Amino acid sequence: MAKVSDGAVPVMEVWRGGLLECVHQAHAVICDAKGVVAAWGNPQAVIFPRSSAKMMQALPLLETGAADARGLSQAHLALACAxxxxxxxxxxxxxxWLADLGLGESDLRCGxxxxxxxxxxxxxxxxxxxxxxxxxxxxxxxxxxxxVTQHLKAGPEYVEIDHPLQKAVRLATEEVTGETVAGWGVDGCSAPNFAMTVEGLARAMAKYATAREGHGAREDAMFRLTRAMAAHPHLISGEGETCTELMRAMDGRVAIKGGAEAVYVAIVPEKGFGIALKxxxxxxxxxxxxxxALLAKIGVLDPAHPAAVKRMAGVQRNWRGLETGFYRMADGFPG
Known part of the structure; x- marks a missing residue:
């Protein structure tokens, strides 16, 4: 089992006074339906996907029939991944949404x-x-x-690891990543978060990217969740946020999702690509x-778009507005 630091490569540099002050290292993988297309760092590094896993955690919502039984809209599905x-x-x-279920804020377990x-x-x-x-x-x-919990008539403590909902999430996670989860931890919202490799996460996103309607419950669910995210970028994060701005810049052609501790995934249907990085x-x-940078490399994001430019390179200024340095992508990434 590869540690998260094993084999990481530089992806971003920060310079001050003509000296290299900081280097961020990462793992990144692009997959298609057949496997790895490109990789930087160690694809087998084991990570917690954190909130980038929300599309997998939402699979039971559709696959159990709960979403359709409750008449959930595309906006509801987007918010479930947000x-x-x-x-x-x-x-x-x-x-x-909760009121329509006959529930209230106190029924949530997220804090x-x-x-x-x-x-x-x-x-x-x-x-x-x-x-x-x-x-x-x-x-x-x-x-x-x-x-889902209400649809299954399960108990109210839905974040417990042995709850029927979380068992369904774990099974779905293992099936779409193609690997047994490497362990689990408690996320910031109190739900279980299942560990996986960066490659496994990218493989899962590639399955979302290639999912088609009318090819079974799993593909239908992945297709609908991806389109819901891309159609409602303002619900996925919010004004000024990276997910919202980049999805708008790509005109709904790509769904992207960040996670805590610097995880990101992207679902690119027109290329059949899934991207994961840590x-x-x-x-x-x-x-x-x-x-x-990866979205620009594969040709779905204009690197000259303002939303792209401000994230890949720029000037650093202090509180007086004085230029103190700059940041840029590291040489060779994405090469």
């Missing part, structure tokens, strides 16, 4: 945190309100979990730059 900013649009949709969206955060402060679990960036995923030190600026 790591959102807790803006009004996110909180409102999650709240109405509460301040919203990343400044407008909503300011509203809470001015109204002397505390954030609730609907503001949690995973409240859409958990609303999906509750939909920056070893957990640096978000590097994971955002790396996924942008």
């Amino acid at each position: 790591s959102h900013r807790g803006a009004h649009v996110h909180v409102d949709l999650a709240g109405r 509460a945190h301040e919203p990343g969206d400044l407008t909503e955060r300011n509203r809470l402060v001015e109204a002397h309100e505390k954030p609730c679990q609907l503001h949690n960036n995973c409240s859409g995923k958990h609303s999906g979990f509750l939909t 920056v070893v030190d957990g640096g978000y600026r590097a994971s955002e730059a790396a996924v942008t």
Whole structure:
């Protein structure tokens, strides 16, 4: 079992005063239906996919028939895959979803945190309100979990590892990655997160990219989730965020999703490609730059688009606006 640091390669550099100040290292894999197309670093490095696994965690929502039984819209499916900013649009949709189930915020098991969206955060402060679990960036995923749990008539503690829902998620994860999970940990939202190789994660995303309607429940589910994400980029993260901006820049042709500790995946149906990457030190600026560079390399993102330019290279400035250095992609990535 390869450690996350084994064989990583430089992907991004930060310079100050003419000296190299920081180097971010990573693993990245591009797969198609047949296997690995290109790789940097060690494809067998074992990682926690964190929130980049949400499309796999949402498979039971469709495969059990729970989504259709409840008449969920494409927007609901997108929110189930989201790591959102807790803006009004996110909180409102999650709240109405739970109400339609006859449930409430207290039925969630994700915990509460301040919203990343400044407008909503300011509203809470001015109204002397505390954030609730609907503001949690995973409240859409958990609303999906509750939909399946209710459909299966299972117990309310749906984040427990031996709950029928999590057993279904684990089975689906192993089937789409093509490997036995390497272990599991508890994610920030309290749900189990199953470890896998970077290659396994890319292989799974390639299956989403090549899924077609009318070819069984699994392919139907993958097809619908991918299209839902691409059609509703504002629900996947939020205004100003990388997932939202890059999906808009690609006009809904690609679905991308980040995860905590600098994991990123992309689903590219027109190429039949799945992309997965992990920056070893957990640096978000590097994971955002790396996924942008890979999307540009395979020809689905214009490297001159403002959303791409600001992530792959730029000037660093201090609080007085003085230029202090710059950042850029490392030589050879993506070569």
